[in-house]
Amino acid sequence: MNESDDESEPADSTTATAPTTAETACFEAGIKFGTLYHQFAGTPVAPESAPSLARAMEASIENQPHCVDVTVDVRTDVLESELAGSAADYTELTGRFLEVEIVVNYEGREVVTQMAMEDGYPLMKVVSVSGRDADD
């Protein structure tokens, strides 16, 4: 038994290879989510100004490459109930006020992603991938 035999099995599972096209599509979708969240988190927001902010978030992220569609819902009810218990009439945008869906299409692979509250945290996740071929 020689060294190359010893290593052959781990090598199968751990050898670093180039990403598949579908994996790259998911990477692209992640970029859009990180951008959306960290560009706009901290923006002063109130129920009245939330719709214009949501539209600007959608339109700006849709500029990014391979981005097919962005839907931002500001959860006005959560925003209003938080402000009701406060002396201020606006707050800073953060994940618990947001529901977001982003669809990316990269070389035919369509990735649907969402952010919503789960266990008290805004969770970003891939909902589905379609359009894979045999090489993905």
Place this chain on the structure above:
Amino acid sequence: MNESDDESEPADSTTATAPTTAETACFEAGIKFGTLYHQFAGTPVAPESAPSLARAMEASIENQPHCVDVTVDVRTDVLESELAGSAADYTELTGRFLEVEIVVNYEGREVVTQMAMEDGYPLMKVVSVSGRDADD
């Protein structure tokens, strides 16, 4: 001549005192400008998405205390000519694409401030202060 004599004159002019109301109004105006610029600089922007971004910038900053009016003009001509010489169809928002006016009213002192390009840099400045009384 002793040390306290030496220092007496500078002491007259450098004694730290509380700000006047008009000085506080100018401080408040500066906060709005720093917020607007650094919240939104870096946002992906194209001529088509610029108007929604400008409206969101206005509405979000107007939420801040003492802020009376915010007017954001994205200089679409500059944006278009920069994109014309590039392979991309969007870019990142930065000062050379913006003209901004912010009006703050703090306890009756109205401060008008602007940002526009000057010598190749986006310069923020106080245009005028009104409503001062004898204590300002």
Place this chain on the structure above:
Amino acid sequence: MNESDDESEPADSTTATAPTTAETACFEAGIKFGTLYHQFAGTPVAPESAPSLARAMEASIENQPHCVDVTVDVRTDVLESELAGSAADYTELTGRFLEVEIVVNYEGREVVTQMAMEDGYPLMKVVSVSGRDADD
């Protein structure tokens, strides 16, 4: 006494004039505070990474014109107690984790400003102005 008499005095006091040098110094200080807050709010932060973030905030804002000194303290105790009651081991930087002092010197006027929690909100304020002359 007629209406025009009634209004003559307010007219005197509301005429818009150029800012004094001390007012401009306060505007400059406000810009630094808005920049610091909205550039860095939302940054992922944990007790271990807080010091490097605080140093970067200080060094980056000190680059801005007329900025003499920036001191950022991340209130690690508040950060730790918030994380203790959570499933996460990091959170987003926001005002309740920060104490900041910024000193600006604009044409000889030194403005000392601070941000600290007051009534549950991070309040930015001018502590003192020194170096004014007769025209301020």
Place this chain on the structure above:
Amino acid sequence: MNESDDESEPADSTTATAPTTAETACFEAGIKFGTLYHQFAGTPVAPESAPSLARAMEASIENQPHCVDVTVDVRTDVLESELAGSAADYTELTGRFLEVEIVVNYEGREVVTQMAMEDGYPLMKVVSVSGRDADD
């Protein structure tokens, strides 16, 4: 010919399915890159303050889930040459001053990603994926 026949072939390639573990790992890596870029783009930066900013970027992004390692190099030569041709002694952080490597490990899949200038633009890409198993 019935409807199901008509649709059978496109259905094969476009059926949306859950992401593989490796695809989710790539999504996570993309989130880190979007976060890093859009949290810190726009920060005032000079050659002297660049190292502290780079360290803060690394430490803050490493807080995020599944993030194994972040390496940020500010290309000081590019920064210096840009400032040499300018009247300012600082500028805003943007992609052409940065080289970044981010390594994510999600459920055993290690994703190595990089950002560097390519054709005049900062390009984020997946360099390699390792640790896949038969289900990826």
